[in-house]
Amino acid sequence: MRVAVLVYSLVMTIKLAIFDFDGTLADSYAVFADSVNVLAGRHGFRQVQWDEQHKLRGMSASELLRELRLPPWKVPAVMADFRNILQRHIHDIHPFPGVVDALHALLDKHMPLALATSNTLQNVTTVLGDALIGRFVMVECGTSLFGKSHRLRRILKHTRVANTEAIYVGDEIRDAEAANDAGMMFGAVAWGYTTMEALLRTRPGRLFRMPADMLELG
Template sequence: MIYRFIILDFDGTLADSAAWTTRALIEGAERHGYRRLDEAGVEALRGLDNRAIIRSLGLPFWKLPGIARDMRRRMAAEAGSIPLFPGSAGMLEALADRGATLSIVTSNAEENVRRILGPALCRRIALMECGASLFDKARRLRRVLRRAGAPAEAAIALGDEVRDIEAAREAGIAAGAVAWGYATRDLLASRRPDFLFDRMEEVAGALLPLSPAPKPPPGSPGATAAAPPARE
């Protein structure tokens, strides 16, 4: 299968926001009233899906929208310190050069996404759906498919969390997981995504394989002449 419409998560998939997220989770406990964490506690959360993380922190669901808004505001103030993963630009360029239509669906704010990506890479992105809530991604995925007029069978969503896999399946498209982001590789593998990538260099070739060049007909320019039979 060749996937011509590729929807990417942002944080943990393109942007290396792990250090920022760790600090924000530790500092946010007093502000938002959830269980206090240290760096080891944040690391332990990487092996849990989102519902288990919420239970572990002792968070009521009604607090989640306010926490998300606070996180987006804080990131807007500090977006200049958040880098892309090495290889993100090359992966996006390779996908676009092979004819993919690229979109981003993320819980982050569009202003933050555009600032971290920069103008050149933003021009490679056809559509953005930003500000998704924690369990709102499937609806956002369906919306970008409608906006693009893309068939579901030609689309795949790539993300670094279990909720990205779940959202892709709910939206009726293929699910790809990346092992360099937030959730652990073992947790992602346990949800059996259609693809599980360990390196960015693997993505373009797996989703948009190049067809081998057709062999020229015999006698045409570029055709290889058959070797004469060996003399005895």
């Protein structure tokens, strides 16, 4: 039940907060939206019309692949190409307002933070800065489209934190699925790639409407 999830989230103690990057910490959606049809042309999947974007932002990764007629075997090449595009446009990508301050505040309250993302360490460091990334207990980059749960389990093993005492904060349905696969709570952010309506259907344990709300984790 939804009520049970909320009650559980209120009473549990968070000892580790793991974050997604794109759409959660970094505002990279504009670069993605501008690049998707370039990628479609290169890799042979369906072009996206401007008025389709809201509908697509309500889909899971699997649903999106079917909608774009993008076969799973092509996904690694598409993601690698997109990472290269992100790197070329990295100076157009910035943290969401308030995110950096919230992360530093959590760290100052001695909350261990980690990162699990499909983006590259170079891109992550360029956007967030060496000083902030250097304060994270672990950074796992370059995950596959559906490989985040493996990265989450690696972080839990490295930090020796129980899955019931950790949270994965993200903006996509696949983030919720990865957290669930790893036995962790999912924290949904309202400002990312996926619509809030779609994220609420995953029954997140925590909901963050603005970056300052993440301070409740500490």
